[in-house]
Amino acid sequence: MGKVHVRDNAAKEKKTEFRLVRVKDTWKRKLGKKVNKNKVDCVSAAKIFETSTVKDTTWTVISPITFTYKVTETRGLLDPNSDTLLLGHITDPQHLEEIKALNKPLKRFVVVDQEVYKIYGAKITEYLEFHNVLYKILALPTTEENKSMEVALTILEEVNNFCLDRRTEPIIAIGGGVCLDIVGLAASLYRRRTPYIRVPTTLLSYIDASVGAKTGVNFANCKNKLGTYIPPTAAFLDLSFIQTLPRRHICNGVAEMLKMALMKHRGLFELLDKHGRMLLETKFQDAGSIYGQSSFQAASRATRIAITTMLEELAPNLWEDDLNRLVDFGHLISPALEMKVLPSLLHGEAVNIDMSYMVYVAQECGLLSEDEKQRIIRCMVGLELPVWHEEVTMELIQKSLQDRLKHSGGLVRMPLPVGLGQAEIFNTTSYEILHRAHEKWCGELSMSSHSSCDP
Numbered sequence: 295m296g297k298v299h300v301r302d303n304a305a306k307e308k309k310t311e312f313r314l315v316r317v318k319d320t321w322k323r324k325l326g327k328k329v330n331k332n333k334v335d336c337v338s339a340a341k342i343f344e345t346s347t348v349k350d351t352t353w354t355v356i357s358p359i360t361f362t363y364k365v366t367e368t369r370g371l372l373d374p375n376s377d378t379l380l381l382g383h384i385t386d387p388q389h390l391e392e393i394k395a396l397n398k399p400l401k402r403f404v405v406v407d408q409e410v411y412k413i414y415g416a417k418i419t420e421y422l423e424f425h426n427v428l429y430k431i432l433a434l435p436t437t438e439e440n441k442s443m444e445v446a447l448t449i450l451e452e453v454n455n456f457c458l459d460r461r462t463e464p465i466i467a468i469g470g471g472v473c474l475d476i477v478g479l480a481a482s483l484y485r486r487r488t489p490y491i492r493v494p495t496t497l498l499s500y501i502d503a504s505v506g507a508k509t510g511v512n513f514a515n516c517k518n519k520l521g522t523y524i525p526p527t528a529a530f531l532d533l534s535f536i537q538t539l540p541r542r543h544i545c546n547g548v549a550e551m552l553k554m555a556l557m558k559h560r561g562l563f564e565l566l567d568k569h570g571r572m573l574l575e576t577k578f579q580d581a582g583s584i585y586g587q588s589s590f591q592a593a594s595r596a597t598r599i600a601i602t603t604m605l606e607e608l609a610p611n612l613w614e615d616d617l618n619r620l621v622d623f624g625h626l627i628s629p630a631l632e633m634k635v636l637p638s639l640l641h642g643e644a645v646n647i648d649m650s651y652m653v654y655v656a657q658e659c660g661l662l663s664e665d666e667k668q669r670i671i672r673c674m675v676g677l678e679l680p681v682w683h684e685e686v687t688m689e690l691i692q693k694s695l696q697d698r699l700k701h702s703g704g705l706v707r708m709p710l711p712v713g714l715g716q717a718e719i720f721n722t723t724s725y726e727i728l729h730r731a732h733e734k735w736c737g738e739l740s741m742s743s744h745s746s747c748d749p
Contacts, residue, residue, distance in 0.1 A: 308346045314338040361612065364528040365505050365601065367594075371493065371532040372417050374424040383464060383491055383528035400463075401428040403456050405449055405477045407469030408433045410495050413538050418468070430456045436473035439637055441512045443520060449480040453488075464489040464527055470496040471503035471641065475518070478509030482524035489527040495535040497547025497578065498642050501554075501600040504529040507612040517629040523613045531601075533593065536578045542640070544574055545678045549624070549642030551600040552677065553649060556670065557620045558606070560715025562599040565592060567673045574678065617702045618719045623709040624649040627686060627694045635685055643680050650674060650681040650739070651691075654731040655723065656710040666714060671739070682739035688732055692725075 311326040315334040323342060331337055340357040362385060370376055380400055384390045393400075406418065411433035422429045432452050434445060453465065467477035467490060474492045481490035494504040510521025536544065548570065555562035566573075569592045575581075578597070580590035607621045624645035632644040639647075650671060657667040674681050698706055705721045712718050 306348055310344045310346075312342045312344065314340050314342065361507070361525050363507075363525040365531065365605070366528065367531045367533075367598070367601075369532060369534065371530055371534075372414065372421045374421055377425065378530060379421070379466070379491070379493070380425055380427065382530060383489070399426050399428050401458065402430075402463065402466055403453055403458055404429060404431045404466045404468065405473065406431060406433050407436045407473045407495070409435075410469050410473075414468070414495075414535075434473075436469055436476055437637065438472055438512070438632070438641070441472045441476060443511050443513065446476050446480045446483070446511055449477060450484055453480065453484055458484075458488065460485040460488045464491050466491045466493065467526075468493040468495060469499075470494065471499035474499055474503045475508070475510050475521070478524060478526065479511055479521055482509055482522040487524060492526045492529040493535075494529070494531060496539060497536050497544050498550055498640075500531055500533070500536070500547065501597055501604060502547075502550045504531060505601055505604050506608045512633070515633060517633055525612065531597075533578050533597065539577065541574060541577075541678075544577055546640040546642035548573070548677050549646040549649075549679055551596060552674065552679075553621070553624050553645065554600050554603045555715065556649065556653075556711050557623050557709060557717040558603045558715060559599055560713075562596065562603070563673070563714050565596055565599075566677065567669070569596075570673070570677045617705070618707050620709045620717050620719070622707070623652065623711075623717065626698055626706075626708060627651065627691055630690055630694045630697070631683060631685055634690070635683075639680075639683070646674060646679040647681065647683045647686060651686060651731065651735050652708075652710060654735040655708075655728060656712070658727050658731040658734070659710065659720075659723065661710055661712045661718075666711075670711075670714075682735065684740070686732075688729060691728060691732065 312323040313326050313329050314321050315324050315329060315338070316336040317334050321338070326341070329337060340355065343354040343356070345352045345354065364383065364385070366378070366382060368376075368378055368382075371379055380402065381390060381393065384393070402422065404418065404422075406415065411418075411431070415431070415433065418431065430452065432449065434448070436445070458465070465477060465481045465488060467474050471494070474494060478490060478492070481488045492499075492504045494500040504526075507523045507525035508518070508521060509524060510518035513519040548566065551562065552566055555566055572589055573593055573596065576589040576593070578593035604621065607619065611619065626648060628641075628644035628648035631647065632639055632641060653662065653667055653670050656662045657664060662670075671681055695706055706723065708720045708723055709717050710720055
């Protein structure tokens, strides 16, 4: 047998680091060690590494992408005396003054959920006309059943006809999470990225969809299978929109707040446990003589904790490079459940059913005491959230976890509470534990749901 000669390519490899500098109107490569910042207009954070061997040359580009976006809690967003909706996204004071000095009509394309438009359409129109805005309002049915690419394309057709400037005239989305997700996807696709503004009108979107970077639509009977990671240029949060919501939709949003409480903040859990019924009764508003200032103080504290804890988890991981995400609690089984029973369950309701089962899993694993488990379930029931569903069978659980393995790098990455307000990620929860937890979950909670369970 002949000898095999192995070339030592590594020894002959030459690697050079270049920085990118701008001089007048052009970018040039400069050796990393020879950049004189005093002789150039700008030095990019990007780098190019050139690696040469006898056989080939490779250029490796490292180009950091930085997004700056604002999440602002405000009041009176549609008050004609406020210009926050139109100009609040601008972060550069000089740019803001320049726009005001131009005395030129602003141009805005607004997408509104059609149910929201029935309530606020006249007020939105009045606001835009007061500010002399050239506008187009597109009212659409944005529900989970029609969260599709077809609806996104409808938006894109209208945007294209309206002829927006793709950098200075943001699209405004006013509605619940589905509306914000669809508009965000459409904006990310138009001219490869057009700025957009989120205005949540449901409690769920107030503390969830509005503060992150994800956009998306459903595809192939799977929830949010098509999407992008493009945050809004700003999200403007006004609790006054919540007062026109049906009570069920307020409960729906509280589920996502409870998620953050169980994962990260015992104080928020205590607040929801103690004042949750009052928050539902007052619809997160100042109730005046009924409850006094305490109702609005509790509402403000609850929403702010939910938002800040959510931002803590999302801001360092906007593109989900790290798949170990505590915010996935309640989202392992719920996507399949929600799609299977559409439209009978709202998103937060499906999430809470998932969380309820996972609380039983955590207790079965020895992570929660029996008292803690029962207290969490009582809190959920007190917040008028469903804690069990007959369609959550072991078959659905297994299928959901298999799908999870496919899309999470071969690991389940299951967030579980390890106490009230604390959580960890687990990858090795056995089928036996899942099955025992399911049997107990069905045995203890199915009777309260007036139905039978299929384990």
